[in-house]
């Protein structure tokens with residue numbers, strides 16, 4: 091596992107242990123069952139692509155390990171509305187606090203402001219977080235293959251399926267891609283960001299795209315700054331994109347989202 095990712099996941103395991111103590115799994119499971127029904131994250135992306143549009147997962151991201159503070163005036167419900175207005179298909183909301191200055195309340199507030207499906211963007215290391223995600227209202231969770239063994243990834247995916255959550259399975263190289271294909275989720279993200287060096291290279295998606303089977307939806311993630319980047323990713327078959335920083339830095343997020351998709 092890469093250094094930064096290893097550090098984030100170690101901290102996450104400690105956090106989950108303390109959360110389990112404060113709020114036992116049975117309580118979280120009950121809250122998950124009582125939550126607003128999932129909105130269909132994969133379905134929304136499929137519908138966008140079937141209609142000849144790009145599927146845009148627009149990320150609500152205040153800060154990151156690679157860039158520090160990205161958006162000082164951070165208002166998740168206003169950002170969610172701006173993304174919706176600009177044509178985003180789905181939202182991604184960072185809930186990790188120590189590294190991304192996110193929090194669970196941001197997801198709840200962003201989802202309440204719009205009718206879009208929402209990805210809880212966090213580092214899943216324990217099935218407890220899956221029930222917790224559903225209890226918060228999340229419609230999709232992230233599995234980072236570099237952070238998990240095959241057995242852990244499968245256990246987390248099964249928990250997500252049991253909670254009717256969609257799953258974005260994220261890979262960075264061929265070995266992770268081959269492991270990801272043993273999972274059931276149709277949504278396959280290729281992250282252009284190397285989580286060891288935090289360097290971004292769009293050639294990552296270009297190298298892996300040809301190895302993604304036709305029954306998976308390829309999502310190009312990270313380092314996408316404008317329509318030319320989307321076209322470059324589309325040239326190798328990507329129709330769905332996860333974009334954070336470049337949109338978060340714009341004053342007019344609606345106009346920037348429209349321009350990206352133009």
Ligand SMILES: O=C(O)c1ccccc1NCC(=O)[C@H](O)[C@H](O)COP(=O)(O)O
Nearest residue numbers: 154155156311312313314332333334335
């Ligand atoms: O963004 C980071 O610095 C980062 C560091 C360590 C682990 C994950 C990280 N990012 C998570 C993401 O996948 C991105 O937030 C997402 O793909 C959007 O990327 P971008 O458009 O480049 O903000």
